[in-house]
Amino acid sequence: MNYNWNWHIFFEPNPTGAGTYLDLLVSGLWLTIKTALLAWIIALIFGTIIGILRSLPSKAASWISFCYVEFFRNMPLLVQLFLWFFVLPELLPRTAGLWLKQLPNAPFWTAAIGVGLFMSARVAVQLAAGIASLPRGQKQAATALGLTTTQGYRYVLLPMAFRIIMPPLTSEFLNTVKNTSVAITIGLIELTGQARAMQEFSFQVFEAFTAATIMYLAINIIVVTGMRFLERSLAIPGYITGK
Amino acid sequence: MKHRQIIGCLLAGALCATPAMAQELTGTLKNVKETGAITLGFRDSSIPFSYLDDNQKPVGYAMDICYKIVDAVKKELKLDKLEVKLNPVTSSTRIPLLANGTIDLECGSTTNNAERQKQISYTNTHFLTASRYVTKKASKINAIDDLKGKSVVSTAGTTNIKQLTEANAARGLNINIIPAKDHAEAFLMVETDRAVAFVMDDILLASLVAGSKAPDDYTISKDAFSKPEPYGIMLRKDDPAFKKVVDAATSALYTGGEAQKIYDKWFTQKIPPKGLNLNTPISAELKNEFAKPSDSPDPDSYK
Numbered sequence: 001m002n003y004n005w006n007w008h009i010f011f012e013p014n015p016t017g018a019g020t021y022l023d024l025l026v027s028g029l030w031l032t033i034k035t036a037l038l039a040w041i042i043a044l045i046f047g048t049i050i051g052i053l054r055s056l057p058s059k060a061a062s063w064i065s066f067c068y069v070e071f072f073r074n075m076p077l078l079v080q081l082f083l084w085f086f087v088l089p090e091l092l093p094r095t096a097g098l099w100l101k102q103l104p105n106a107p108f109w110t111a112a113i114g115v116g117l118f119m120s121a122r123v124a125v126q127l128a129a130g131i132a133s134l135p136r137g138q139k140q141a142a143t144a145l146g147l148t149t150t151q152g153y154r155y156v157l158l159p160m161a162f163r164i165i166m167p168p169l170t171s172e173f174l175n176t177v178k179n180t181s182v183a184i185t186i187g188l189i190e191l192t193g194q195a196r197a198m199q200e201f202s203f204q205v206f207e208a209f210t211a212a213t214i215m216y217l218a219i220n221i222i223v224v225t226g227m228r229f230l231e232r233s234l235a236i237p238g239y240i241t242g243k
Numbered sequence: 244m245k246h247r248q249i250i251g252c253l254l255a256g257a258l259c260a261t262p263a264m265a266q267e268l269t270g271t272l273k274n275v276k277e278t279g280a281i282t283l284g285f286r287d288s289s290i291p292f293s294y295l296d297d298n299q300k301p302v303g304y305a306m307d308i309c310y311k312i313v314d315a316v317k318k319e320l321k322l323d324k325l326e327v328k329l330n331p332v333t334s335s336t337r338i339p340l341l342a343n344g345t346i347d348l349e350c351g352s353t354t355n356n357a358e359r360q361k362q363i364s365y366t367n368t369h370f371l372t373a374s375r376y377v378t379k380k381a382s383k384i385n386a387i388d389d390l391k392g393k394s395v396v397s398t399a400g401t402t403n404i405k406q407l408t409e410a411n412a413a414r415g416l417n418i419n420i421i422p423a424k425d426h427a428e429a430f431l432m433v434e435t436d437r438a439v440a441f442v443m444d445d446i447l448l449a450s451l452v453a454g455s456k457a458p459d460d461y462t463i464s465k466d467a468f469s470k471p472e473p474y475g476i477m478l479r480k481d482d483p484a485f486k487k488v489v490d491a492a493t494s495a496l497y498t499g500g501e502a503q504k505i506y507d508k509w510f511t512q513k514i515p516p517k518g519l520n521l522n523t524p525i526s527a528e529l530k531n532e533f534a535k536p537s538d539s540p541d542p543d544s545y546k
Binding site for chain 1: 334335338358363394399400401402405408409421423424428431435436437479480
């Protein structure tokens with residue numbers, strides 16, 4: 001292979017005039033982390049609400065959650081981000097659309113919300129499965145104790161269901177981090193975007209993407225370790241997930 | 244005494260080197276001779292340089308030049324038959340595919356600059372383009388200073404966004420710069436009013452406007468963010484024998500007047516697939532370059 005390796009490229013100044021190529025990648029890394037965290041918070045909030053709706057006996061609730069989940073999980077993430085960013089403002093009245101388009105940082109907010117809602121459908125399905133996996137007696141016992149439905153979920157069902165779904169939630173968190181890379185389609189120049197920018201400027205393709213790979217691996221190792229730690233510290237002896 | 248030694252060394256070196264050069268082919272030429280095939284890398288939507296027509300066949304100005312180079316290579320190697328393979332490339336894959344030998348020439352619209360020359364080589368410049376912007380006529384932007392405080396888009400990772408950033412800082416324009424993934428998406432941002440202007444190579448803007456739903460709604464600026472910069476066909480670095488053949492071929496093409504005909508075919512007449520006409524007559528700079536072909540990455544050398 002006729003390729004001019006240059007690992008020193010990271011310490012050479014980048015052409016945007018702000019620091020080195022490494023700074024370029026690190027700024028992308030921060031944006032990836034910020035987007036992923038915000039998206040994950042959105043995914044947890046909406047996922048929990050929809051997951052609970054899915055497990056309620058009410059027909060209307062399960063119909064709403066069915067529509068929500070199928071809408072967000074049956075469409076590719078790329079298409080969803082594109083719809084949010086380019087199509088939604090065109091469907092709104094002209095002034096509202098124009099206001100939406102000229103918001104500062106639009107790609108960031110669109111990406112965080114778009115990825116967050118996409119992932120929330122997956123969290124919802126897992127939470128519903130977690131609740132369904134509990135013995136029926138748990139819910140009945142809560143009712144027998146005089147707890148309302150809300151209290152039953154708050155004190156009995158959700159604490160156990162969340163502990164059960166901890167391992168798949170870890171995977172979903174990792175997916176959230178990785179899915180933020182799709183946001184380059186709407187102009188969010190996060191880690192993948194900066195790696196691409198670096199290879200366009202310097203033509204050092206392999207160095208740029210090696211560094212991006214290592215950075216993604218590093219974030220995800222931190223996420224996995226953190227979630228494992230959380231899982232262990234939350235475990236209660238005697239519960240399904242405790243030892 | 245010392246001089247004589249040096250001359251002696253040079254002579255000895257020349258005597259050893261010359262026969263070896265004449266007989267043994269190296270690098271790309273050797274490979275082409277052995278396999279009887281040469282591979283051209285093409286872009287799928289770099290109109291009019293290199294793109295797919297309605298039969299999904301790669302065509303364009305740079306493709307025509309590459310086919311001339313292929314003819315020259317065939318003649319150089321005295322081959323009866325030379326198979327031409329075509330391989331699609333994108334801005335992300337063109338370097339790895341050139342480096343690992345999948346393609347031998349990249350026929351597209353790649354800007355030639357000094358930093359990139361550390362990685363690959365270019366043959367003689369086939370086009371010169373300056374960084375300008377496209378706006379909707381309705382937004383009444385007549386000069387770069389009118390962009391003050393507005394949202395302006397450019398494609399991420401290009402020299403154009405860099406020039407925009409610099410001009411923004413130097414002139415205190417306070418522009419909100421939006422990076423886009425590719426040219427089509429950046430143009431979409433102007434089309435949907437997410438940005439008032441799109442800064443890019445003027446020739447790419449001309450092709451985007453010509454291909455848009457309402458070409459009459461747009462105007463390309465007179466003001467430029469840069470001097471005209473060269474486009475070149477890429478080949479592998481450190482392959483002097485192949486570069487010599489390619490340079491000789493393009494040089495003959497440019498100085499012989501044939502390049503002018505190819506230029507007119509793609510830039511001033513209707514081109515497939517939709518019968519667009521880019522209406523871009525040859526610039527004075529490019530005319531000079533055709534008279535004195537050069538592979539220099541420096542915009543100042545093309546005056």
